[in-house]
Amino acid sequence: MTSTTWRHLPPAARAIAVASAEAVDAARARDAEAYPDAVERLAALDPEQTGRVLGAVVRALLEERHPDGLDGDDVRAALEHAVRAANTWQDVDPQVMVVLLVGALGIHEQDEEAPVTPRALAAHAPLLIADLLQARSLPVYLENAFAEIQRSEVHDD
Template sequence: MTTTWRHLPAPAREIAQAATEAVGAAQARDAGAYQPAVERLAAADRAGLVLGGVVRLLLEEGHPDGLDGDDIRQVLERCVRSTAAWRPDVDPHVLLVLLAGALGVYDPGDDDAPPDPAAIARHAPLLVADLLAATGRPLADYLSAAFAEVARTELHD
């Protein structure tokens, strides 16, 4: 089943389409399709916010009793190991920042600049694809929920 995102405003539709392409390429381990998809994702304003919401939702579903340091380490190690064979440029630090950011515990401190949007776009789909493998549910479910959370947050701010 293919999800159409016609009900979304154009910027959100672009994020949904680019994220779907990038995560699909990551799931297929298709380096040729991955690069243009992440470039498109990097150009989409607020894509990192939406993908962070998807990561948080996936983590919450996969760990209903909460996460501890060992859980985060296992997610990080699994993602790096499964990705390194076809994406040798995978950066564990960027994945860790994505995990911490999705959980609301990322504090860059004085000496640590956050990853740029291009690094987020290159790594978030890898993490999402890895976490999706455990759920058996389609990405569209999580994207829809993440967009709803963003809309609720913007409405209350």
Template sequence: MSVTWRHLPTPAREIAAAATEAVEAARARDTGAYDLSTARLATAERSGLVLGSVVRLLLEEIHPDGLDSDDVRKVLEHCVRAAAQWWPDVDPHVVLVLLAGALGVYDPGEDDAPPDAVALARHAPLLVADLLSVTGRPVEGYLGAAFAEIERTERHD
């Protein structure tokens, strides 16, 4: 993925910079840097849309034939177990909501309030970092592709 995001408007660059820092902090297991960068993500409008797109792009690349329930369970378990080793605040339910949202199948029931934006911002980089461990590629290309996809979608709507 060679698409970049550095030419984008300031709000988009802020999301990309914070997301990159958060993913790198997760990969390095640096709780201080992770907390700072995810706090920035939580205040950035539309960061959830961007990170959800990145997760979907990664899932599509890793599972080109699609995912079944066992695949989703494996992704969830691997992410939560890896994150729990250094970030004890990881919540499996939030990671599951992120996965379901990225796949377009999240539908909260009447009694199930979705996690708030802060919880999503604090967990999305964990999922992205875990999926990147499979591809071995940097997050920047996926962010650029996510922004391009979002822009394309918005132009057609």
């Protein structure tokens, strides 16, 4: 389990960090009892803010694994691996995983006719992150995601 307290973060960011860490930890442990509760806590948070943080984590993990850039085959391989790994213990909708992956890369906007619910995103993002993390430390990626978002907000103002 993640031991980071996140006390240095503002309350909204701290809630996202804690809920994300709990959900990813449960996904990594394949804890079918803890995972649904962790997903509910994550889904209860602001979906836009949570999506930005989790998307930044996914993007960083993909970029780290593919420093020379990603192509369609790399994205497809990441998707297939994550879906296969998660399907061994959770029901996974591959379309939601596609939305998460390509959304994190900034190449896809959610289809307004068939939107993915915040609950579906909260249920799938930790599974994708757990698969991409492998043995890496989630807190490092969360810290970097918050720093990236803060930098982008400062430059946007």
